[in-house]
Amino acid sequence: MPISDSQKQGLRELLVNDKNLAVLLQLAKAATKNVCKTEDPEEALRLITAHIPDIYVLLSKRAITKELLFTYLSSRRADAATDFSKADLIAKVIQYWKQEHQPSTELSGDQNSSLLHKKNEEDYPIHTIARKFGEWFFERLNADTFSLVDLWADAALHLTIIASDGINEWECETAAEVLSTLTSAKQQFDFYFNPNLTHAGIQGRMDSYGQFVVICCGTLHSSDSCVGIFECAFGLLRDPFADNNWKPKKVKCFLKSEVQPPELHYLSLSETLQTALELPVPTDDFN
Template sequence: MPISDSQKKGLRELLLNEKNLAVLLHLAKGATKNMCKTEDPEEALRLITTHIPDIYILLSKRAITKELLFTYLSKRGADAATDFSKADLIAKVIECWKDEHQPSNELSEGQTSSLLHKQSEEDYPIHTIARKFGEWFFDRFNADTLSLVDLWADAALHLTIIASDGINECKCSTAAEVLSALTSAKQQFDFYFNPNLTHAGIQGRMDYYGQFVVICCGTLHSRDSCVGIFECAFGLLQDPFADNNWKPKKVKCFLKSEVQPPELHYLCLSETLQKALELPIRTDDLNGLL
């Protein structure tokens, strides 16, 4: 997500203070690959917003800790539960900035009404359904409760695993084989899939055959450590015999181990989903299912 003017104001509040000045200067140095070692806070802020043009990537930097974000939210009286992840805090901070830094220009009654009813892209039904599906799928998958009835009988899978010992690929074309291949990979490597359920990590598209495509990414974890990333594309069709629920017909999954994996993974940085990101986005209610 590009850094908006309101988010730049929020970053100023977050970082341009005595307590977090060292974090700001560290970020500026890292953003310029140590080419610029400014001690001027205003210049440092300009550098990081110029060289790190995505607000999610910026707030995910290791220098911006969960404690820093939690303290910032607490001082503003925002509701930040103690059972949280860094991704949750980032989303909450961005939401606060959206609410606090709206343009203050006077608007006519008609303009105000239009602004209030204007729908942001991340709230399009196609993206809302994608997030609900992603949360549902990975909750079941991680809990080992995903079953054959959750897939189309002729579901197909293309699974690619890149590890230190090489590349493994698997293709199969029945629900039983798909479920077996996914489960085997998960158990073999003791993976836990942590999807990025923000708009920057999961979205919906429509392919040229009218199939609903969910594209998502996240990090792979083994026990208490992050060990890699994953990228998935699900081709979904509605099942009229299952309350018109969306079920995977095609699954493409890319798993990659990394020595220093990111704290969060983003669609804009994906290796395998760039073509899918170019597919059309529907703005209607997908046959009124929501």
């Protein structure tokens, strides 16, 4: 979603202040790949919006934390319940800016219909759950807290890693093997998974067997540099013995190193998820 004038005004409220100035300058430095190192807040904001022309992508940056967004909403007395994910907070911030700063001029019928359709699609329950699952999974994987109880006992994994020295593939058919393979690969290559938690980077689908499929993508990082991209598909089933929560039954991961990786990866550009993208998308609640 392009950054509108009302969102630029909201970004100014969010970042151009003493408390969040360091975040603003860090974002400007990263957006220009260390070329521009301005100390002027307004110039930093201009650089950010020029080089990151998508509000969801910008607010999903690691430098903009859940705490920062929550504090901002709370200070504005906007709705920010404690049961949230970062994706939820981003949506609330954008909605708040729309209400507070949107010009009074009305959209044409076609524009209004198009925007309403896009908003409604992002809010489908299957996509909302997919975003929450993606944030939960990668937070635990990055923190090395993902465990056996988070998987079905007979969980299966197909992992492909493409690097400069060749292609490596692993296939596992038990939870213990899946956990060991994922954590070993992460630690061996010192990977940090940065998922694209916008609608352009994570969505839900339903396969022909009635299985909930989460498809997502993002960038791979090592230390302070981006080293590649990843694409994942999760087949989820509810576990009646774990508060009926969704748990991975099947996991397919594609990791690829790149000399010049993109700043953010999108499902539309994925190499391995195009077939999954064509699966049906339920529009209502599902069990």
